[in-house]
Amino acid sequence: MPAANAVDVHGRLLDRIIGLRPELSEPFFRGIGKAKGKEPQAAAEALSQSDPEALTAIGLVASAGYYMTPTVRDLIGYPVHENRPADPDAPIEYVENGILKVVLERGPIFVPHPGNKAMPGKSTVSSKPKRDAEVDV
Numbered sequence: 036m037p038a039a040n041a042v043d044v045h046g047r048l049l050d051r052i053i054g055l056r057p058e059l060s061e062p063f064f065r066g067i068g069k070a071k072g073k074e075p076q077a078a079a080e081a082l083s084q085s086d087p088e089a090l091t092a093i094g095l096v097a098s099a100g101y102y103m104t105p106t107v108r109d110l111i112g113y114p115v116h117e118n119r120p121a122d123p124d125a126p127i128e129y130v131e132n133g134i135l136k137v138v139l140e141r142g143p144i145f146v147p148h149p150g151n152k153a154m155p156g157k158s159t160v161s162s163k164p165k166r167d168a169e170v171d172v
Contacts, residue, residue, distance in 0.1 A: 036110060039101050048100035056099075062092035 039045070053060050066089025070078035082090035101107055108115070129135055 037106060039097055042101065042104040042106050044097055044100040044104065048103055049096065051103070052096045052100045056095070059092045059096055062086075062089045063096050065089045066093045 042048075053063065066082055066086060069082060069086060069089065070093075073081065079090060082093070102111075102113070105115075107113075
């Protein structure tokens, strides 16, 4: 796997991640300021003790940017997001594959809350669930 700096996480992607997660901006840049001039390991250890929120923000921004790069996505086999418009006339998979068969065969049932008053002019529904032979379809 390539290093983060080899896939430009610190450049254009940094701006994109901060744009997507603006609440990370302040702790991220605070942590970068505290880490400036230190070796990475020493900076991480110091932030872990003095400012864990900043260290967490740096980790989130860096990892999100890293996994958003096309190179890394290709290496791990992560598919590119595709725009797939919905087809309102297409069959609904969960109806077609039979997963709802038992629910459709049972039919509608409704058990009102005991404190719920029926609306005027509307029919009331039995407080006991209908069983197999009683089901209205």
